Amino acid sequence: MGKKEKAKERREKRLQEIQHLMTVPYSDDQRWWSKETVAVVTGGNRGIGLEICRQLAAHGVTVILTSRDPGAGLESIKFLSEVGLSLIYHQLDILDSSSINRFIEWLKENYGGLDILHCQPQVNNAGINFNLGSDNSVENARKVVETNYYGTKSMIEAMIPLMKPSVVGARIVNVSSRLGRLNGRRNRISNAALREQLSDVESLSEELIDTALSTFLRQVDDGTWASGGWPQVYTDYSLSKLAVNAYTRLMARKLSDCREHEKIFVNCYCPGWVKTALTGYAGNNTVEEGADTGVWLALLSDQPITGKFFAERREINF
Numbered sequence: 001m002g003k004k005e006k007a008k009e010r011r012e013k014r015l016q017e018i019q020h021l022m023t024v025p026y027s028d029d030q031r032w033w034s035k036e037t038v039a040v041v042t043g044g045n046r047g048i049g050l051e052i053c054r055q056l057a058a059h060g061v062t063v064i065l066t067s068r069d070p071g072a073g074l075e076s077i078k079f080l081s082e083v084g085l086s087l088i089y090h091q092l093d094i095l096d097s098s099s100i101n102r103f104i105e106w107l108k109e110n111y112g113g114l115d116i117l118h119c120q121p122q123v124n125n126a127g128i129n130f131n132l133g134s135d136n137s138v139e140n141a142r143k144v145v146e147t148n149y150y151g152t153k154s155m156i157e158a159m160i161p162l163m164k165p166s167v168v169g170a171r172i173v174n175v176s177s178r179l180g181r182l183n184g185r186r187n188r189i190s191n192a193a194l195r196e197q198l199s200d201v202e203s204l205s206e207e208l209i210d211t212a213l214s215t216f217l218r219q220v221d222d223g224t225w226a227s228g229g230w231p232q233v234y235t236d237y238s239l240s241k242l243a244v245n246a247y248t249r250l251m252a253r254k255l256s257d258c259r260e261h262e263k264i265f266v267n268c269y270c271p272g273w274v275k276t277a278l279t280g281y282a283g284n285n286t287v288e289e290g291a292d293t294g295v296w297l298a299l300l301s302d303q304p305i306t307g308k309f310f311a312e313r314r315e316i317n318f
Contacts, residue, residue, distance in 0.1 A: 011284070014312050015284075015285065015289060015312070017312075018289055018292055018312055018313065019289070021292070021313065022288065022289075022292055026059070026299070030301050030302070031060075031301075032167075032168045032299075032301045033059070033060065033061055033115070033299065034060065035060055035061075035062055036062070037061050037062060037115045037116070038061075038062050038064065038111050038113070038114045038115050038116070038164075039056050039061045039062065039063050039064065039114065039115065039116035039117075039118060039298065040064045040066065040107070040114050040116070040117050040118070040159065041053050041056070041063060041064070041065055041066065041118040041120075042066050042092060042094055042118070042119050042120055042121075042155055043066070043067065043120045043121055044063075044065035044066055044067060044073070044076065045065065045067035045069065045072040045073045045075070045076040046072070046076065047274070047287060048120070048175065048271050048274060048287055048290045048291050048294075049118075049120055050065075050076055050079075050080075050287075051287040051288060051290070051291035052118050052291045052294055052295055053065045053076070053080065053087060054080055054083075054085060054291075055288075055291055055292070055295045056116070056118075056295055056298065056299075057080065057085040057086070057087050058085060059295070059299060061116070061299075062088070062111075063087045063088065064087070064088045064089070064090055064107070064111075064114075065077060065080075065087050065088070065089050065090075066089070066090055066091065066092035066103070067089075067091070067092070068091070068092070068093045070089075070091045073089050073091065074089055076089075077089045090103055090106060090107075091103075094119075094121070094151035094152070094154055094155045095146060095147065095150070095151050095154070097154070100154060100155065100158050101158075104158060104162065107162060108162065112164070113162040113163060113164045114159060114162055114163060114164065114170070115163070115164050115166065115170050115171070116170070116171045116172075116173070116298045117155070117156065117159045117163070117170075117171070117172045117173070118173050118175075118294060118298060119152050119155050119156060119159075119172060119173070119174050119175070120152070120174070120175035121147045121148045121151055121152065121175075138220050138225060138235055138236045140236070141216070141217060141220045141225075141235075141236035142217055142220070144236040144237055144240050145213055145216075145217060145236060145239065145240045145243070147240075148237070148240035148241060148243075148244060149209075149213065149240045149243040149244055149247070152174060152244055152247070153247055156172060156174075156247075156251065156266075159172075160172075160255075160264065163264050165261045165262045166261065167261060168301060169263035169264060169265050169304060170263070170264045170265070171264070171265050171266075171267075171297065171298050171300075172251070172264060172265070172266040172267075173266075173267060173268070173269065173294050173297045173298050174244050174247075174248050174266070174267070174268040174269075175268070175269065175271060175294060176241045176244045176245050176248070176268040176269065176270055176309070177237070177238070177241040177270050178270045178311065178316070179231070179233070179234055179237060179238040179241055180238055180239070180240070180241025180242035180243070180244065180245050181242070181245070181309075181316075181317065181318060182195050182198055182199055182242065182245070182246075182318050183195065183199070183317060183318070186232075186233070187231045187232055187233045187234075187238055188231060189229055189230060189231060189242070190229040190230075191228075191229040194212060194229075198212070198242075198246050199318070201249045201250070201253055201307070202253075204246060204249060204250045204253070205250070206247070206250065209243050209246050209247060209250070212239075212243070213239065213240075213243055215228070216228065216230055216236075216239055220236075244268060245268055245309060245318050246318075248266055248267065248268040248307065248309070249307045249318065251266045251307075252265075252266045252267070252306040252307025252308075253307065255306070256306065256307075263304065265304055265305060265306040266306055266307065267297050267305060267306060267307065267308050267309070267310060268308075268309050268310070269293045269294055269297060269309065269310040269311060270293075270309070270310070270311040270316070271285070271289075271290035271291065271293065271294065271311075272284065272285040272289065272290055272311065272312070273285060274286070274287055274289070274290035292313070293310050293311060293312060293313050296313055297310060
């Protein structure tokens, strides 16, 4: 059996394990949440985002589904109501500061804050990517980076002051991708010095992340990006997700100083190659499987985990 066959076999075995875990109900001592627990899901109108909303609501959490397009969001709310789930809708564009501010005021007035933030870009839910198949165009690189990274960053910064104090801690879950790994065998940054800087969580900073992205976008503009040492496949998407991963680790470090009962745990996860619009519905995983780890992280109760990267309910390397 070759390497590809063995990898496929391992993946299929793990998916079978996930399918089993998804059927195991939470016990009473695991259920730290109640109907008073508020979860905000960005990009919740379709794909993985919609499935995250469905699963959280099915577990008894109060879910606020948000989307840029009110029509699409309300249609999703209607769809979920038809399967017996009641969710709340509010319009939210994570690239529009005025939209975020309106959402903040509404959330404070109606719920006093939130307990769970499930943050993902609002185009194709798990992210925006204009490349299909072997295509690697960076024509839309700026939009990809702004949506996947800066939109996520803006939303997290806006929501942190509204995270409710609790014994178990508030949770932030970022949808990311293995394509954004720093030290993967494939598709990594070839600049060893930059990789080392981004790997060192103690010296990691927003300035370092933003400078790397600015350098890439500048090279896209002047046509020199191909020789810049950036990821070789889905370059702009991969780099935007690398930034999300780095920002997750940075925020986990910053939030580690929060006082007891004011803890905020922030992690990211890769849903895998999921059958959604992002992959042209050609993925290996169903949306139920793709959403599972994100929901599991949001509801985790047995140990405080923060600043980690997960896939299929297992920690993976950044």
